[in-house]
Amino acid sequence: MSEARVLTDPDVIDSYARDRTFVEPGKPLGVVLAASRDDVVTTLRWATEHRVPVVPRGAGTGLAGGAIAGDGSIVLSLARMTAIKELSPVDEIAVVEPGVITADLDRAAREHGLMYAPDPSSYEISTIGGNLATNAGGLRCVKYGVTRDSALGLEVVLADGRIMNTGRRTMKGVTGYDLTGLFVGSEGTLGVITSATVRLRRAPVAPPATFAAEFGSLREAGAAVTAIMAAGCQPSLMELLDRATLEAIDDWRNIGLEAGTMAMLIGQSDATDAQAMAERMERLCMENGASFVAVSSSPQETEELIGLRRLAYQAKERQGACLVEDVCVPRSVLPEMITHIEAAAVRHGVRIATVAHAGDGNLHPVFIFDHGTVEPPPEVWAAADEVFTRALELGGTLTGEHGVGLLKQRWLALESGPVATEVQRGIKAVFDPLGLLNPGKAI
Amino acid sequence: MSEARVLTDPDVIDSYARDRTFVEPGKPLGVVLAASRDDVVTTLRWATEHRVPVVPRGAGTGLAGGAIAGDGSIVLSLARMTAIKELSPVDEIAVVEPGVITADLDRAAREHGLMYAPDPSSYEISTIGGNLATNAGGLRCVKYGVTRDSALGLEVVLADGRIMNTGRRTMKGVTGYDLTGLFVGSEGTLGVITSATVRLRRAPVAPPATFAAEFGSLREAGAAVTAIMAAGCQPSLMELLDRATLEAIDDWRNIGLEAGTMAMLIGQSDATDAQAMAERMERLCMENGASFVAVSSSPQETEELIGLRRLAYQAKERQGACLVEDVCVPRSVLPEMITHIEAAAVRHGVRIATVAHAGDGNLHPVFIFDHGTVEPPPEVWAAADEVFTRALELGGTLTGEHGVGLLKQRWLALESGPVATEVQRGIKAVFDPLGLLNPGKAI
CATH class of the missing domain: 3.30.465.10 (Uridine Diphospho-n-acetylenolpyruvylglucosamine Reductase; domain 3)
Known part of the structure; x- marks a missing residue:
């Protein structure tokens, strides 16, 4: 050697x-x-x-x-x-x-x-x-x-x-x-x-086109995801941010979060007809109840929209120590899974903010607990246990991409x-x- | 039970x-x-x-x-x-x-x-x-x-x-x-x-668009394959037929095979802009020396073009008993591999006609021997041995999709x-x- x-x-x-x-x-x-x-x-x-x-x-x-x-x-x-x-x-x-x-x-x-x-x-x-x-x-x-x-x-x-x-x-x-x-x-x-x-x-040869859409309910956001995938739009990314995640970002960067916004969907197309495809995804979001949608293929605006997603973890880390979890469910039950996660958070008195790779049904519930705590407290594990059990009951898996x-x-x-x-x-x-x-x- | x-x-x-x-x-x-x-x-x-x-x-x-x-x-x-x-x-x-x-x-x-x-x-x-x-x-x-x-x-x-x-x-x-x-x-x-x-x-929602192109050399056909893939055309199929295969089809169905045609490339796009994509692949074939190219998105003409490919095995089976082989090489050495196959055929006095899933570098050399022979004769195995050895030397594999x-x-x-x-x-x-x-x- x-x-x-x-x-x-x-x-x-x-x-x-x-x-x-x-x-x-x-x-x-x-x-x-x-x-x-x-x-x-x-x-x-x-x-x-x-x-x-x-x-x-x-x-x-x-x-x-x-x-x-x-x-x-x-x-x-x-x-x-x-x-x-x-x-x-x-x-x-x-x-x-x-x-x-x-x-x-x-x-x-x-x-x-x-x-x-x-x-x-x-x-x-x-x-x-x-x-x-x-x-x-x-x-x-x-x-x-x-x-x-x-x-x-x-x-x-x-x-x-x-x-x-x-x-x-x-x-x-x-x-x-x-x-x-x-x-x-x-x-x-x-x-x-x-x-x-x-x-x-x-x-991809063309610049990607990006959209962000705000929804008043998880159910509507989930329906938009289903509609986008069913229409064959082939997004090159599609991320769902729940209310808790948006609040964490808003606390930090003041994005003007509306009281009624319960979820945001951020998606992108990198196809040769990216702009048309992003506009199509925009229409599908509107048809499924989105209250506000932005679409752009300008690199700067794209960067701003995707940047919101990138801020998610850092925003949560500002709020506390984080246990970043990773379950994956069939896409059709994504909103149901997030609802279960929110219920588990309430039941166990734990803060959970969830981001999902929505097109894949892959969720990252982030359990936030006190800074300085060496290990997640028992209520975090109790809530996590409930999340894992629910994911399996819904036909999902314990880990989509982080590993065992x-x-x-x-x-x-x-x-x-x-x-x-x-x-x-x-x-x-x-x-x-x-x-x-x-x-x-x-x- | x-x-x-x-x-x-x-x-x-x-x-x-x-x-x-x-x-x-x-x-x-x-x-x-x-x-x-x-x-x-x-x-x-x-x-x-x-x-x-x-x-x-x-x-x-x-x-x-x-x-x-x-x-x-x-x-x-x-x-x-x-x-x-x-x-x-x-x-x-x-x-x-x-x-x-x-x-x-x-x-x-x-x-x-x-x-x-x-x-x-x-x-x-x-x-x-x-x-x-x-x-x-x-x-x-x-x-x-x-x-x-x-x-x-x-x-x-x-x-x-x-x-x-x-x-x-x-x-x-x-x-x-x-x-x-x-x-x-x-x-x-x-x-x-x-x-x-x-x-x-x-x-795919749109009807596919299909092209067929004739080349005077394998090298040119291979260059067209490389150009098509490098341009990001994403063909939904791309098949290469060598001279021996074309002759077998021509013997049977008289497709008017020209004396100088050494290879045919048949490809298809099923993208939303299929016709434009097929025309782009056509241009790339012309730029790489194709002597004749047909493009169509009519279902009937598409069927005729793809039909040529479908006839390949039957045409060979009319000529004799067939050992259908299956090697896969890096795409860049596809023409070289076919040249080796042709040389092995000459060297061992064996008839070999090759069809390739060209976009994947996956070749099916079909060894044709006398009808009624129960098992391939020794010279077929000798030629096959040479084909396998060459495929491995070129960084390929013994079987792309048929199995061991x-x-x-x-x-x-x-x-x-x-x-x-x-x-x-x-x-x-x-x-x-x-x-x-x-x-x-x-x-």
């Missing part, structure tokens, strides 16, 4: 043992900053030989505790492996190391008229490797899919140091089991990704059932029989 | 032991025509108890030998489980039994302005279960993806009769490992799919490598420790 750096300062180690959750890590033995695949191989061989757990890590922007490191483990950071090894405009693929910042790859692709589609909110600071480990989503996935839909092939190092290639460089292929898909979303529990072949897509990590372990069996749970443990044992890779995560 | 029928007549059994390949099956013990999930459970429990191999089967339209049944096995046909159990226009999903004919689901969806996108050439006779087992592709996947991209969740019965649910009803979700993806393309070696939740998509089945077993290790091979065997053992499910296929 001539190139790798090993960090042993306890304070530095501690900073590498955390992610964006409140979870207190243990005390890892050290941090390896890998500079190459060989460093990863060496680290994993050593860990296997000495039976030491390894917690792989990208930029630590996760929201589910997937990168929290425990006592006596080694943190294996891939953040220094930042090479874009290949970018083929003709084949529309890139081959990248795991530490490449997501937005950097997107920018590199745009120089060739392409884009890297997955855009988790963290994409200016998160890594491709972390995105793959969590199967990250984002705003654009309503049109372009999640990280899985852009992953073609991987190079991974298994727990014992063996190198395995999965997938391919081609758009299609069915040789053997889909090991690429198995690794995406596995939170570093099956192996460490050291290279990824990802699919790029043509970047540590935080969702206690609800996991509710969704997976005993057979799938046993099978997943069996699969884990095939890759990592000693259970050294990111123990306690994902499954 | 009150509802299931068990067939024991040797001739009938034999007809259920075959697929669309030339491979001679063994002598199975019998055929179970399952009518329900319970029938599948009962069959698999019995098979486990008696250590009898089970070969699951849809419509038997496979081209890789994936449904060929061996001596002493039970054929488990899912073809009678044909219920569309749910079709939700708002959530754009359907829940179907595995025996539903692919085109039937597509037609049911179109009654609600939706479509089921995957369209393997066999889609009027193949089943959803079979499509899932092989991760079937088709003409439309250049725009809408393969079967995997439409599969959200599965109900499967494992070899020992346990029932497992995978995936979800939502558009996104990352709870646990991606078992849905693992089953798609696994050729019935991990379990038997008894229900599938699939994604539907909005059906029995036919590609001997080349599999070339692509998968020893570690992935071992890992896949380990995964197989987790699901099917006795090795009873479709032995010898997929991995």
Whole structure:
């Protein structure tokens, strides 16, 4: 490991043992900053030989505790492996190391008229490797899919140091089991990704057109979402902000929130006929009861409208410590789910503000509690428990795009059932029989 | 198994032991025509108890030998489980039994302005279960993806009769490992799919517009494909026919093939501005040397142009027995791959006619040999071997959409490598420790 750096300062180690959750890590033995695949191989061989757990890590922007490191483990950071090894405009693929910042790859692709589609909110600071480990989503996935839909092939190092290639460089292929898909979303529990072949897509040529619409009820906003999707408008993003979120933004930036506004829908089209499509979505919002709609294809006004959405988290963080949650339901029950969330907030005396990737039915209820509280208080967990249970009852899932990590372990069996749970443990044992890779995560 | 029928007549059994390949099956013990999930459970429990191999089967339209049944096995046909159990226009999903004919689901969806996108050439006779087992592709996947991209969740019965649910009803979700993806393309070696939740998509509202272009060289046709994709035209299908294919069609239907025509490109747009998009693709063909281009959005003319493509296989079957192959390469090397195929044909004295899903880089070289020959002669295998090797050398894969089945077993290790091979065997053992499910296929 001539190139790798090993960090042993306890304070530095501690900073590498955390992610964006409140979870207190243990005390890892050290941090390896890998500079190459060989460093990863060496680290994993050593860990296997000495039976030491390894917690792989990208930029630590996760929201589910997937990168929290425990006592006596080694943190294996891939953040220094930042090479874009290949970018083929003709084949529309890139081959990248795991530490490449997501937005950097997107920018590199745009120089060739392409884009890297997955855009988790963290994409200016998160890594491709972390995105793959969590199967990250984002705003654009309503049109372009999640990280899985852009992953073609991987190079991974298994727990014992063996190198395995999965997938391919081609758009299609069915040789053997889909090991690429198995690794995406596995939170570093099956192996460490050291290279990824990802699919790029043509970047839109026209400037996008954006709309924002205000509704007097969640039901109307939900009906507008349904109408927009049913009309085949193909929004490139469509975000729903509930009243609590709008109030948080209004408290901060004074957006002139009307008393009767219960929800706002912000959408965008990046199609060749973006302006016409945005106007069509505007009409559908009006037909479904929107009281105010703005549409624009000017870059500045678009930025202002989307900016409202971007302010959401920061506005909430001003109000208190935040537990950012992540459930996904069938699109038809999105308003019902938000109503349940609001009821849970009232019942448990908890503040919850919800933003949703509405086109996907993916909701982020943010539980806001007192600044300075180390961990969410019991009433927050009680409300969260109710939210998860409701999501499952409505045919939904515990996590749309953030992952299971540590935080969702206690609800996991509710969704997976005993057979799938046993099978997943069996699969884990095939890759990592000693259970050294990111123990306690994902499954 | 009150509802299931068990067939024991040797001739009938034999007809259920075959697929669309030339491979001679063994002598199975019998055929179970399952009518329900319970029938599948009962069959698999019995098979486990008696250590009898089970070969699951849809419509038997496979081209890789994936449904060929061996001596002493039970054929488990899912073809009678044909219920569309749910079709939700708002959530754009359907829940179907595995025996539903692919085109039937597509037609049911179109009654609600939706479509089921995957369209393997066999889609009027193949089943959803079979499509899932092989991760079937088709003409439309250049725009809408393969079967995997439409599969959200599965109900499967494992070899020992346990029932497992995978995936979800939502558009996104990352709870646990991606078992849905693992089953798609696994050729019935991990379990038997008894229900599938699939994604539907909005059906195009405007009639599609179609073009056909003739080129004097493969290089020019390939350049046109590259230009069309690079311009972001998003064809809903784009098929390349080589000279040998065109000759086979011309011999049969006299399409007035010019002496200098070496390739034909047939493409379609189903966008809202389909006609303009098809004209744009026409211009790109002309700029890249096309000698003749036809464009139309009339349903009848569209049907005629696409009809040429549809005639390809039948035209070849008139010329001899056919081994339909399936490799996929990065799009940029598509012309080079076809040139290699033509050289292999000359070198081995074999007739090969190639059709390609050009937008995906997915080629179907059809090896044509004497009618009445039971199995492809050695020179066909020698040429096929060269084609596979070349495809891998060019960064491609052994199979884009037909699967490994029995036919590609001997080349599999070339692509998968020893570690992935071992890992896949380990995964197989987790699901099917006795090795009873479709032995010898997929991995």
